[in-house]
């Protein structure tokens with residue numbers, strides 16, 4: 448279910464149709480900004496920041512469904528900070544009930560499974576009834592430990608992005624989206640027909 452939500456939300460994000468309620472004005476009464484820092488596990492004891500990954504900010508509603516109210520990206524250190532989001536929780540308004548998700552996807556790269564779904568999607572704990580103003584979800588938001596391989600694969604896109612920038616700025620070639628299929632096969636390889644990078648577990 449989480450993966451289905453993530454897929455649909457990110458499709459909307461990519462297509463530019465996601466309804467993000469934001470304002471370019473400075474923070475004012477009636478708005479929240481949501482910040483935090485995401486990490487992924489590289490083994491059972493150590494973590495690295497989730498860099499340059501899509502972050503979706505949700506409001507939990509009484510039907511127990513998470514509705515996206517904003518989106519942003521982490522920086523290379525895993526930090527994110529949203530634009531202002533209208534803090535309106537509907538009738539009997541008591542502040543949005545915030546959950547933050549992070550996906551193995553960015554404008555430059557993505558990690559998908561053999562069914563072409565975004566491989567992983569982690570959620571923060573719930574912060575109910577947020578007051579107006581800055582909402583800090585904490586500096587220890589952890590992607591699920593069991594899926595650390597997907598996040599480690601996603602981190603490959605730091606290299607892809609650097610290569611992309613080199614091609615664009617030096618060779619004048621605008622490379623399309625790089626896609627990595629994981630887990631697949633026994634050795635890392637590249638399929639030139641589909642332009643997909645294939646990564647073993």
Ligand SMILES: [Ca+2]
Pocket residue numbers: 506507508509536542543544
């Ligand atoms: Ca709500």
Ligand SMILES: [Ca+2]
Pocket residue numbers: 536541542543544575576577
């Ligand atoms: Ca509420």
